[in-house]
Amino acid sequence: MPGRQQSSAEYTVAMSTCRTRAACVKSSHDGGQPSSLIVGEYKGHALYDGRALEAFDDREALDAAAHAGQLYSKNAAAYLRIRPADLDHLLRAGLLEEKHRVRAWNQPKRAYPAVPLYRRGDLDELLARTDIDWAEAQATPKGRPSPFAKLPDAAASA
Template structure:
C-alpha cells in the first residue's frame, strides 16, 4: 500500500490553477503575484506542470511567501479607492488612484476589460505608510480632473484663452470622460485636464497669465501669438 501511495504521488502533477487550489491560495495569488515576482520556481516537468514534490516544496514555504505576496489582488481604480478609503478612514476617488499611478506611487501592472489594474501589494504598502494621508491629499489635489470650461475657470481666464493654450500644446488632456449627450457604450470623448498641469501654466516662459487675465472682454488675447503645435490634441 505504501508503495502504491508513493507511486501515485510520483505520477501526480498540477497545472497552475490546480496547484493554487492544492496550496489553498487564490488563483491571483499564485498566477498574478507569486510567479510575477519570481518568488517560486516554474514547472519542473517537461509537460509544463508541477510535480507533487515541487508542490510540497512550495507548500512548505507558504508562511515565508505570504507577506511577500500580500493579501490584496491587483485592483481597478474604483476598488483600489474603496480599499484606501476603508483602511485610512478618508474619502478617496478613482481619479486620486490614477494620480497615484502617474506619480509612481501605485504601479499599473495589467488590464482587465481594457481598464488598468493597480498593484495590490503596492496598495497595501501605501496604506501602511505614516505619510499615507498626506500622499493621498496631494494626489487628490493635483490629480483633480476638469473639463475645458472648468479648467479655464480654474486658471481665471476665458474659455477662448484656454483654447489657445490647448492649440499651442501648453495644456493637454490626461484622460477622457463621457459626454452626458452620448451613450456610455461609445468611447469617452470629453478631454479632461489635470490640476497640477494647469498649475504649471504659470511657469511657462511664453505665457503671462496676469496679462491674459487683465485683457478686457472683447479684446484680442495675448495668447493668439502662441505657435500651433503639430500634435494638437483634439
C-alpha cells in the same frame, strides 16, 4: 524585505524604475523592488497589495497627490482665470494636454467621449510659468483677440 514599510521616496523610485505597468508586474514576480506594491494584474489594471497600501502613512504625499490629481473639464479655464478661447490656444500650442476624456451626460454610450479632463497639477505648473503673461490674458475682455493667439502651434514646432 517583507513586512518593512516603504516610504514615499522609495515608492516614487520604485515606480519610476518601471516604465510600464507590465514591467512593474513582471518585476514583482521576479523579486524586484515594486513587489510590495503591485502583485499582479487584473483586466489590464495593476493589482496592488492591500497590506502595502494599508501601511502607507505619508499623509503629506497623499494630500499632495490628491490635490494635484483633481480633474477639471472646461472649468479649467475658470481655474486659470482665463476665457475658454484662451484655453484653446494653450492646448493648440501644446502647453497643456488632456489627461483623460469622459462622456457628457447626454452622449450615447457608444459615442467617443467628448469631454476632455485636465489635471490640477498640470494647471498649477502652467500658472507657475513666467514666460506667459497671465495678467494680460486675464485682463483681456470678451470679444478681443487672445494674447495667446500668437503662440506657435505644437504641430508646427514638432
